[in-house]
Amino acid sequence: MSELKITGKQLRALGYPQGLVVRAAIDVVTQHYADATAEEVEMILTKVLADPAAYTADAVWVAVATALLPEEGPEKIALRDTPVDYAVFGAGFIEEGAIKQLNNAVRLPVAVAGALMPDAHQGYGLPIGGVLAAENAVIPYGVGVDIGCRMCLSILDLPVDTLVTKDAQYQKALKYQTKFGAGAEWKRNDTDAVLERDEFKEIQILRNLQQKAAGQLGTSGSGNHFVEWGIVSITDINNEWNLVPGDYVALLSHSGSRGLGAQVAGHYTRLAKELCVLPKEAQHLAYLDLSTEAGQEYWLAMNLAGDYASACHHLIHKRLIAEMGATLLARVENHHNFAWKEVHHGKELIVHRKGATPAGKGVLGIIPGSMTAPGFIVRGKGESTSLHSASHGAGRQMSRTKAIASITNDEMRKMLQDNGVTLIGGGLDEAPGAYKDIHTVMAAQSDLVEVVGQFQPKMVRMADGGPAED
DNA sequence: ATGTAC
Numbered sequence: 001m002s003e004l005k006i007t008g009k010q011l012r013a014l015g016y017p018q019g020l021v022v023r024a025a026i027d028v029v030t031q032h033y034a035d036a037t038a039e040e041v042e043m044i045l046t047k048v049l050a051d052p053a054a055y056t057a058d059a060v061w062v063a064v065a066t067a068l069l070p071e072e073g074p075e076k077i078a079l080r081d082t083p084v085d086y087a088v089f090g091a092g093f094i095e096e097g098a099i100k101q102l103n104n105a106v107r108l109p110v111a112v113a114g115a116l117m118p119d120a121h122q123g124y125g126l127p128i129g130g131v132l133a134a135e136n137a138v139i140p141y142g143v144g145v146d147i148g149c150r151m152c153l154s155i156l157d158l159p160v161d162t163l164v165t166k167d168a169q170y171q172k173a174l175k176y177q178t179k180f181g182a183g184a185e186w187k188r189n190d191t192d193a194v195l196e197r198d199e200f201k202e203i204q205i206l207r208n209l210q211q212k213a214a215g216q217l218g219t220s221g222s223g224n225h226f227v228e229w230g231i232v233s234i235t236d237i238n239n240e241w242n243l244v245p246g247d248y249v250a251l252l253s254h255s256g257s258r259g260l261g262a263q264v265a266g267h268y269t270r271l272a273k274e275l276c277v278l279p280k281e282a283q284h285l286a287y288l289d290l291s292t293e294a295g296q297e298y299w300l301a302m303n304l305a306g307d308y309a310s311a312c313h314h315l316i317h318k319r320l321i322a323e324m325g326a327t328l329l330a331r332v333e334n335h336h337n338f339a340w341k342e343v344h345h346g347k348e349l350i351v352h353r354k355g356a357t358p359a360g361k362g363v364l365g366i367i368p369g370s371m372t373a374p375g376f377i378v379r380g381k382g383e384s385t386s387l388h389s390a391s392h393g394a395g396r397q398m399s400r401t402k403a404i405a406s407i408t409n410d411e412m413r414k415m416l417q418d419n420g421v422t423l424i425g426g427g428l429d430e431a432p433g434a435y436k437d438i439h440t441v442m443a444a445q446s447d448l449v450e451v452v453g454q455f456q457p458k459m460v461r462m463a464d465g466g467p468a469e470d
Numbered sequence: 471a472t473g474t475a476c
Contacts, residue, residue, distance in 0.1 A: 008476025022476050030475085146471040183473035223471055262472040337471090 005029045005041050014045055021067035023270055031204050032060050059293075063274050076277045079107035087385040090118025090444035093436070094129075097122035102130050104282045110137040112349055115386045117356050118444035119395025119436065125284035128355035128396075131389045135349060137287040138298055138339050140269040142352035146221075147265055148306030149256030149337040151366040151392075152313035153377065153455065155232050155241075156326040158249040163229060163458050167422075169324065170229050170459055174424055177319040178220055178227045180463035183259070185215035192217060192311040199304045203297055205267045206304065209260050213308055216258040218315035222463035224430055225255040227316060232377070234453040240364065241330040248329065251320055252375065252455055253313050254368060256337065257305035264305050268298040290350070299339075306338055332377055334358055334365040336392035344387060351387055359383070359390040359449050367449070368393050369438035371430065371460045372419040376442060378449035390448040394438040403434035421457055425464035 006029045008022045016022060025045060033041050048055050048064055055065035066074070084106040088094065098120040105126055106114045113133040120129030125141030132142055163170060179186055195217065200210040220227060232250040234243050257264075271294055272286035288295035313333065321328060339352045342360075357365040361382025367390065368375035375393075382388055398406065404427070412431045416423055428434075442451070 011476075016476095018476075026475065144471075149471075181473090182471085221471070225471085256471070259472065266472085 005033060005036070005038065006045070011045070014042065015049055016045070017068075019067065020270060020274055021064055024063045024067050024274060027267065027270070028060055028064055031208065063271055067274050074275055074277050076279065077109060079104065079279055079282055080109060083107045084111050084113055086114035086116065088116040089386060089448065090120070090441065093440065094118070094120045095122060098127035098129065101125070101127040102132075105130065105132050105142070105285055108134070108278075108282065108285055108287065110134040110287055112347070113344060113387055115389060117386070117389060117391040118441045119355070119391035119393055121396050123354065126352060126354045129391060130352075130354050131356050131387045132352045133344055133349040133387055134287065134352065135347075136290045138290060138295060138302075138350050139285050139287045139352055140265055140272050140298060141284045141286070142354055143265070143302060143339050144337040144354045145262055145265045146256035146337055147261035147302050148309035148335050150254075150309055150313065150333060150335040151368060152253045152310075152317060152333045153232070153331065153366050154251045154317045154321060154328055155243070155248045155330040156250060156321065156324070157329055158324060158326050160231055160247045160249055163231065163249060171422065171424065173320050173323040174227060174229065174459060174461040177323055178316060178461055179218070180220050180222060180225070180425060180461065182222045182463075184219045184221065186218060190218055190315055192315065194304070194307045194311045197304055197307075199300050203301055205264065206301060209263055213258070213260040216260070216312075218312055218319070219258060220253070220255040220312075220316065220463070221258055226371070226460055226462045227251070227253045227320070228371070228457045228460040230455050230457040230459070232453055232455050236452040239452055243330060249326070250455060251317055252366070252368070252457070253316050255309070255312060257309040258312070260308055261305035264298075264301045268294070268301070302339065306335055309335070332364045332366050342388070344384065353389055355392045356389040357392050358388060359386065360388040363388070364452070365390065365449070366455070367391055367438075367442070368455075370394055370432040370435040371423060371426065371457055371462075372415055372421050372432040373435070373438045375438070375455040375457075377452040377455065379452050380449055381447065383448045386445075386448045390445050391441055394435040394441050396434055397436045398434040400429035400434075403431055404428045407431045407433050422459045424459070424461045426460065426462040427464065430462060
């Protein structure tokens, strides 16, 4: 990307106040003044600051001008006194903070319905494990930072005993056909139709991101993302693929839209906060009206990031499956950080699932456990009180910092050994003990999903917490 | 979650 034309310090030297306007101005300059000289940039910034009212109808400068005119800017939007009632699954073990966050969310004027999943924990804006249906509005932080973060499972024709007899080959595939770490990019030239999409040309924020997206195609990132080999046990004789119930080698991946989605999320969250001023306790739930240009843009960019996340998984699976010389028997895939247009209560609504698995009737999904606990292939029951949703995993019971402070390396090693799991990379913050018991979580959502099969991890690859690996 | 952009 082009170098930064303007810094916060320079903006303050020009007389810009502190706050959201600084970031908005940096965004505009980066996106629209890439070829301008420093003098030209300084001149336009000075003009906008001197007379922001003259720029509130300017497509490029509207966010900056609006932020400079607090009195003329959008009025503070009040939360409703009467919240929408919502269902909580697993109420006995969900932390207070998550419930408080959803209590705020269902008081938004655009809120129509909500639900809290049994893996819920406190997040930013909407809790992780939170579901919120809104009318004609989308909340960038209701989707989350990692837009389109998803699970993808491939069931293969390889004999299960090869996980032992060809252990080295499986491990080698994980090491050389995946790429982990913040900012990690491949030096190879894989491509995908998603990189040719018109949105990369038509939406300003995306223009500078196409190249980054191309480099990061087929990478996994960091945090709780993983790629793992394991054994799928199909238990449902009426499974969708006519697979004989029993054990199969399978590949499971968890990752999202990388830098592309992160930049989109950051940009539209800032824009939403400027256009939709809410009381402090709900400020991160700022929403974009889907009838506006900003709302439409976010919707398109979010969908592009979702398709990109899917393409990343497909490339990872294609490479690993080819390396093992396997044939694909079945695949399950689902987003769990996203917003969908769905009809509930006879009305088209925007359903935000931030760490929640779509579970409409007959809809398949994957709910992972931990690196040692099983994950589940599930089929939605279409329960209306959960807004056709289920948990997206076991959910954390310890923050990253708490896990690092209270779990020892020896404990984690023993846990992996006892469960016959090989870990490549990874850290204490992702230790199995940092997560809730998946069986408790599954029991709390038996009305939401039925189990088609389960997945037991055997070889797990994660980021090791350090810089990007080669 | 993200190459950490005041």
